Amino acid sequence: MPALGVELVDMDGTSCCGPFAIQSLDYEGWLALAARNLCIAEKMGLDIMALCNDCYESLMMVNQTLKKDEETRDKVNKILSVANKKFKGTVNVKHTMDVLCEDVGFDKIRSKVTKPLNGLRVATQVGCHLVRPKLLHAGVGRGFEVLDDLVEALGAEPVEYDDKEICCGGPLRDIDDHLSRSLSSRKLAALKRANVDCVVTACPFCYIQFDLGQLEIKSLLKEEYDIPVLHFVELLSFAMGFKPEASQLREHRVSIDGIVRKLT
Amino acid sequence: MMVEKSALVIGGGIAGIQASLDLANRGLKTYLVEKSPSIGGRMAQLDKTFPTMDCSICILAPKMIECFRHPKIELLTYSEVKEVHGSAGDFAVKVVKKPRYVQADKCVGCGTCADHCPVELPNEFDSGMGVRKAIYIPFPQAVPRVYTVDKDHCLDCGLCKSVCNAKAVDLEQEPVELELHVGGIVVATGFDTYEPFRITSYGYGKYKNVVTAMQLERLLSASGPTGGRIMRPSDGRIPRTIAFLQCVGSRDQRFGYSYCSSICCKYAVKDAVLIKEHRPDSEVYIFYIDLRVFGKGFQEFANRAKKEFGVKFIRSSPGEIREDLETRDLTLWYEDTLTRTVKSLKVDLVVLSTALMPRSDSGELAKILGIDTDKFGFLVPSDSIGQPVDTQVPGIVGCGYCLGPRTGDIPDSVMQAGAAAARLTEILTAGGA
Amino acid sequence: MHEVAKTARGEGVLSCIQCGRCAGSCPVGRLTLKYNPRRLIEMVNLGFKWEALFELSWLCLSCFTCIDRCPQGADVGEVVFALRAIAARDGNVPKGALAMAKSLVETGHIVSPTASVSKQRAALGLPPCEPVPEVAKIAGKTGLNKILGPK
Numbered sequence: 086m087p088a089l090g091v092e093l094v095d096m097d098g099t100s101c102c103g104p105f106a107i108q109s110l111d112y113e114g115w116l117a118l119a120a121r122n123l124c125i126a127e128k129m130g131l132d133i134m135a136l137c138n139d140c141y142e143s144l145m146m147v148n149q150t151l152k153k154d155e156e157t158r159d160k161v162n163k164i165l166s167v168a169n170k171k172f173k174g175t176v177n178v179k180h181t182m183d184v185l186c187e188d189v190g191f192d193k194i195r196s197k198v199t200k201p202l203n204g205l206r207v208a209t210q211v212g213c214h215l216v217r218p219k220l221l222h223a224g225v226g227r228g229f230e231v232l233d234d235l236v237e238a239l240g241a242e243p244v245e246y247d248d249k250e251i252c253c254g255g256p257l258r259d260i261d262d263h264l265s266r267s268l269s270s271r272k273l274a275a276l277k278r279a280n281v282d283c284v285v286t287a288c289p290f291c292y293i294q295f296d297l298g299q300l301e302i303k304s305l306l307k308e309e310y311d312i313p314v315l316h317f318v319e320l321l322s323f324a325m326g327f328k329p330e331a332s333q334l335r336e337h338r339v340s341i342d343g344i345v346r347k348l349t
Numbered sequence: 350m351m352v353e354k355s356a357l358v359i360g361g362g363i364a365g366i367q368a369s370l371d372l373a374n375r376g377l378k379t380y381l382v383e384k385s386p387s388i389g390g391r392m393a394q395l396d397k398t399f400p401t402m403d404c405s406i407c408i409l410a411p412k413m414i415e416c417f418r419h420p421k422i423e424l425l426t427y428s429e430v431k432e433v434h435g436s437a438g439d440f441a442v443k444v445v446k447k448p449r450y451v452q453a454d455k456c457v458g459c460g461t462c463a464d465h466c467p468v469e470l471p472n473e474f475d476s477g478m479g480v481r482k483a484i485y486i487p488f489p490q491a492v493p494r495v496y497t498v499d500k501d502h503c504l505d506c507g508l509c510k511s512v513c514n515a516k517a518v519d520l521e522q523e524p525v526e527l528e529l530h531v532g533g534i535v536v537a538t539g540f541d542t543y544e545p546f547r548i549t550s551y552g553y554g555k556y557k558n559v560v561t562a563m564q565l566e567r568l569l570s571a572s573g574p575t576g577g578r579i580m581r582p583s584d585g586r587i588p589r590t591i592a593f594l595q596c597v598g599s600r601d602q603r604f605g606y607s608y609c610s611s612i613c614c615k616y617a618v619k620d621a622v623l624i625k626e627h628r629p630d631s632e633v634y635i636f637y638i639d640l641r642v643f644g645k646g647f648q649e650f651a652n653r654a655k656k657e658f659g660v661k662f663i664r665s666s667p668g669e670i671r672e673d674l675e676t677r678d679l680t681l682w683y684e685d686t687l688t689r690t691v692k693s694l695k696v697d698l699v700v701l702s703t704a705l706m707p708r709s710d711s712g713e714l715a716k717i718l719g720i721d722t723d724k725f726g727f728l729v730p731s732d733s734i735g736q737p738v739d740t741q742v743p744g745i746v747g748c749g750y751c752l753g754p755r756t757g758d759i760p761d762s763v764m765q766a767g768a769a770a771a772r773l774t775e776i777l778t779a780g781g782a
Numbered sequence: 783m784h785e786v787a788k789t790a791r792g793e794g795v796l797s798c799i800q801c802g803r804c805a806g807s808c809p810v811g812r813l814t815l816k817y818n819p820r821r822l823i824e825m826v827n828l829g830f831k832w833e834a835l836f837e838l839s840w841l842c843l844s845c846f847t848c849i850d851r852c853p854q855g856a857d858v859g860e861v862v863f864a865l866r867a868i869a870a871r872d873g874n875v876p877k878g879a880l881a882m883a884k885s886l887v888e889t890g891h892i893v894s895p896t897a898s899v900s901k902q903r904a905a906l907g908l909p910p911c912e913p914v915p916e917v918a919k920i921a922g923k924t925g926l927n928k929i930l931g932p933k
Contacts, residue, residue, distance in 0.1 A: 100890035100914040105844065106882035107926070109866035110875065112790040114924035118886075121920060164923045168916040217846035218859075220603070245674070251809045252845035259878030260840055267813050268843075336902075550807070550851055596801075601853040638801040668806025668851060682812070684805030684820060691811050691818070 091184060093134065096125050104143035105256050116157065117164045119147035123178075124170040132177045134184050138288035142214035145178040146221065180215055181318065182287055186227050191238050199326035201240025205347060207320070208244045208281040209233050210272075210295070212288030213252050232287050232317060239324040246279035248272055255294040266306060269298045273310040283313040283344055285320050292316050300338050313341040323348055352438040353532035356773055357382065359430055359714070362390020364749030364762040365537035366412050371770030373421035377777065380529055381416060382444055383426045387491035388413055390539055394474060394563065396570040396577075398759055399619035400650040406490055406572070413492040425527070427497060433534070433718050437744025437776055442529045448522035450498035451484070455517035458486070458494035462509035462518065470502055472574070475567040476542070478560075478582070479574025484509045489572050533773040534718065536728060536740070536747040537766065538711060543598040543605060543704040550669040551597065551701060557583040558677055559670060559699045562616060569623055579627060581698045583677035588631070588697035591624055592681060593617045594667060595637040598704035606704045606725060611754040613702040614641045618651045618660070620700070625658040634661045634694070636683065644756060670699060707751060718745055727753035738769045746772050785868065786826055792864025798823045798856035804848035810841055817841040819848055819858040826865070836869035840876050870929050884930055887921045890914030
């Protein structure tokens with residue numbers, strides 16, 4: 086990020102706001118916990134950049150709701166007073182992709198590409214919460230194709246595949262593991278049919294679902310796909326000339342050695 | 350006060366045509382102003398009307414000619430109303446006749462100019478499915494049969510001028526301003542069809558074989574771009590399996606209009622039967638939420654479509670359409686809500702029954718006239734129960750789909766036109782409002 | 783049905799015209815006959831008991847595809863949050879979700895880092911994950927207190 090001219094400041098004392106679990110149990114509880122994180126950012130006077138699609142959308146939805154609805158805002162602030170916090174509505178919530186699109190801009194990214202990814206066949210998994218519901222994201226000027234556009238800007242070839250817009254199945258982990266696996270298995274099968282070199286995700290959760298997921302599917306469903314999974318920041322870093330070893334290669338349960346070889 | 354025993358009708362579709370004839374037959378001098386080069390409107394674009402399956406232009410054209418020939422009607426086509434002042438009994442109206450760059454009194458409508466014109470453009474009349482030249486008539490039965498030059502796309506090559514035997518082409522023509530004095534005004538501007546680009550899950554605009562119902566009408570029509578053979582856009586193949594999707598943009602709070610357009614179920618049943626008549630071995634599906642075929646004869650017609658013609662009705666609004674990149678065939682994902690099963694269906698052609706909406710310029714015209722429109726752009730009657738064709742301005746009445754989706758079909762528009770003409774006659778002969 | 787309509791995010795349940803567009807879009811519905819978003823709303827409107835509904839409501843992925851396409855704004859993807867909250871008030875919560883919620887209130891995170899993850903954090907120079915006591919304080923002031931039980 087610093088290479089692209091973006092300074093990131095860590096937020097102290099944030100917590101998870103429980104986009105799936107907490108949001109489902111108690112509406113105000115979710116609003117309050119998310120608002121707490123927003124207050125920390127407000128105190129620092131900085132916009133939030135969320136790495137994960139769920140965090141991003143959860144914080145963004147709460148931010149918008151509390152900014153618009155005065156009655157709810159008052160209720161939540163009453164709850165937050167026990168922690169000496171007050172939501173004011175002074176910051177925005179962005180996804181890493183938004184920072185790349187708006188604050189950095191694709192032109193700058195293209196100019197920083199020193200090792201174009203030369204026809205690497207890349208399928209993209211945007212992740213549900215970066216783009217849906219459409220109306221919620223209407224103010225942000227990017228759509229479903231944004232990750233494909235980034236892949237192209239880096240010199241690689243975005244590849245179409247069946248069921249591209251469908252969810253990876255991540256949220257059903259620990260709720261109904263079988264369904265969760267079936268969904269990702271369906272997507273992986275489609276990726277295999279499309280003959281891709283790798284799949285790139287915008288969401289860390291999709292990343293886990295596809296990467297660790299492939300190991301689980303291999304042992305439990307006896308299906309083998311062998312499709313390397315990358316997070317888009319990794320792909321970006323490779324194209325910008327950062328050594329692949331500098332990224333956490335050990336973290337990839339499905340080996341990306343093949344990709345690394347193709348690129349060097 | 351002197352009451353002008355004359356009227357202005359804005360809009361040359363079936364409603365405007367009927368209103369003009371009714372007014373003129375009562376002895377009132379009537380100006381019929383139409384924005385496009387020819388009168389006829391939407392009815393001219395249709396192949397057959399429901400439920401009688403009569404040829405649409407066969408019913409319409411005699412009325413168009415009657416308008417043209419009527420001693421009391423003056424047709425002002427390719428013209429627009431720019432200003433209106435005054436009140437009932439004495440309106441001063443400024444009308445601009447846009448230049449056709451062809452002299453109407455000299456043009457014989459032979460079409461030699463169009464044959465030589467090098468510019469090809471998508472034809473608005475064919476809803477983009479066919480082409481026209483930069484010098485054109487919108488459809489074969491156009492009234493008046495005078496060619497028009499689309500200056501925005503004209504190359505100024507002068508070929509048309511050089512081949513015209515009647516010496517009718519005048520590329521220097523200027524707009525003409527007319528000041529009309531009329532006693533009353535009828536608004537009959539009709540509708541536009543909704544183009545569902547925003548409903549991205551249906552792929553309109555992306556998938557070649559997803560068309561709107563109006564586009565299908567042009568494919569079915571003998572005067573259309575394929576001479577009445579239903580050739581699907583991607584490869585010209587005659588489709589064997591066709592799906593109609595209802596309520597596209599109607600009854601839609603999010604990406605369309607919240608009202609029911611009131612004629613789509615009817616026209617879908619009609620089109621489905623037409624397709625089965627063209628090709629009896631075809632499989633035709635209508636995906637509906639509610640089948641709104643109200644009125645005399647329509648439920649019976651829908652029943653015949655099912656039993657006699659084998660049209661398959663599925664109670665479902667499909668979730669999404671996907672395209673096979675090679676064959677350009679389409680796959681629908683839907684839940685059949687009656688059997689409660691989630692399924693996919695592969696078809697050759699998808700027809701979207703899209704919403705009917707007020708014309709995009711209806712707001713502008715309303716401002717010129719000083720009348721109210723609702724949030725969609727439809728005219729608001731001064732008293733929707735007691736005086737349903739009157740607007741807020743005495744002496745200005747409305748008829749046809751610009752009043753909103755009532756029953757919306759052709760007889761309905763004709764009846765409203767009669768009501769509008771009667772109201773105006775009442776106002777003008779009783780001495781102004 | 784009206785209880786759902788009065789619960790936060792459940793308002794859409796009264797707008798449903800049962801068109802089935804959600805069911806034609808739902809990825810879970812394509813994999814299993816168990817779950818059908820249109821049918822879920824139908825059952826709510828027919829007055830089915832919570833025991834039948836709450837398990838199904840947890841099968842929704844919150845992918846929001848149905849919300850993008852619902853023509854009437856019934857938004858099943860929102861209504862499921864209301865259904866889950868109502869069930870939670872009565873003590874019906876799936877084990878996995880309950881564990882995540884409890885962990886969140888106790889540690890500030892829905893899962894605790896495993897040993898290998900903690901090692902990697904250290905190797906990268908990241909500080910260890912700290913619990914966040916404010917979360918418990920705030921949660922105590924909301925409905926979460928009753929659902930998760932006092933600490």
